[in-house]
Amino acid sequence: MLAILLCPGFDFAQSHDSASNYYTAHNKGKFFVYWGGNRDQYSKSDIRFHGRNYDFTLENVTAHDKPKGIHVDYINPTRMTIPQTNFRLGYYVHDKWNVSLGVDHMKYVMTQNQLVNMDGHIEGHVPFDGTFTDTPRYLTEEFLKFEHTDGLNFISAELTRVDDITKHFHVNTDIVQLNTLVGVGGGVLYPKTNTTLMGMQRHDNFHVSGWGADLKAGLNLTFLKYFFIQSEVKAGYIDMPDIRTTYNGSDRASQHFRFLEKTLVVGGIFRL
Numbered sequence: 001m002l003a004i005l006l007c008p009g010f011d012f013a014q015s016h017d018s019a020s021n022y023y024t025a026h027n028k029g030k031f032f033v034y035w036g037g038n039r040d041q042y043s044k045s046d047i048r049f050h051g052r053n054y055d056f057t058l059e060n061v062t063a064h065d066k067p068k069g070i071h072v073d074y075i076n077p078t079r080m081t082i083p084q085t086n087f088r089l090g091y092y093v094h095d096k097w098n099v100s101l102g103v104d105h106m107k108y109v110m111t112q113n114q115l116v117n118m119d120g121h122i123e124g125h126v127p128f129d130g131t132f133t134d135t136p137r138y139l140t141e142e143f144l145k146f147e148h149t150d151g152l153n154f155i156s157a158e159l160t161r162v163d164d165i166t167k168h169f170h171v172n173t174d175i176v177q178l179n180t181l182v183g184v185g186g187g188v189l190y191p192k193t194n195t196t197l198m199g200m201q202r203h204d205n206f207h208v209s210g211w212g213a214d215l216k217a218g219l220n221l222t223f224l225k226y227f228f229i230q231s232e233v234k235a236g237y238i239d240m241p242d243i244r245t246t247y248n249g250s251d252r253a254s255q256h257f258r259f260l261e262k263t264l265v266v267g268g269i270f271r272l
Contacts, residue, residue, distance in 0.1 A: 023225045024173040027092040036265025040065040043258040051251035056120025066107040104154040110146040125198045148191040156187030179220040186213040195245040203244040210240030234261040
């Protein structure tokens with residue numbers, strides 16, 4: 001009878017010891033890298049434009065992303081930066097915690113021809129001159145084209161907790177492993193802003209324009225120990241007080257808004 005009672009305990013101990021020896025059971029010291037794409041949503045924002053002889057604000061401006069869908073550009077080395085993409089390199093400092101650096105290459109496109117209210121003044125830019133107080137304005141291309149399309153580059157550091165949920169079901173996690181993710185990130189915005197304002201020549205170079213922060217949650221499916229597919233949802237805030245708009249150094253724009261980003265990436269995890 002004693003032997004019968006001990007056998008189940010012995011089997012459980014053996015199973016537990018075997019699981020602890022899986023490659024996927026311990027992450028500390030591993031590196032990971034991933035690449036993929038995103039879709040984005042943005043809150044309305046007030047955008048202020050100011051420079052020589054003008055200073056005005058457009059209220060509650062709407063914007064959208066610029067998806068490419070399933071496309072070969074995601075894996076074409078000469079065109080990989082054209083779609084909305086995500087790249088990240090990270091390191092596990094603990095079995096359940098990793099730190100990482102990466103770029104979320106989002107795209108922000110002001111919706112053209114929308115009607116907004118405008119406050120401020122413009123002088124010397126005929127036919128747009130005037131003083132405005134809650135004045136309706138259609139955002140035509142002749143007046144304003146405003147995009148962060150190469151792109152809304154969020155360069156950030158993240159701290160992420162990873163929890164394996166398949167280990168509770170006696171699954172060989174070296175074959176397949178499902179993990180939950182929660183994390184926090186922050187960094188700088190380095191956009192290449194495409195702005196045509198009142199016919200002036202655009203400034204089309206990369207420029208550090210502000211900062212951002214986000215919270216995220218997601219799922220990671222790791223298979224054959226070294227490969228994974230991962231999906232996350234990020235909710236964040238972006239503040240850009242110093243956006244370049246034209247080649248005149250005094251011309252600037254500023255805005256802040258919330259964003260929701262959904263990602264799907266593929267990657268690898270390994271030890272050096």
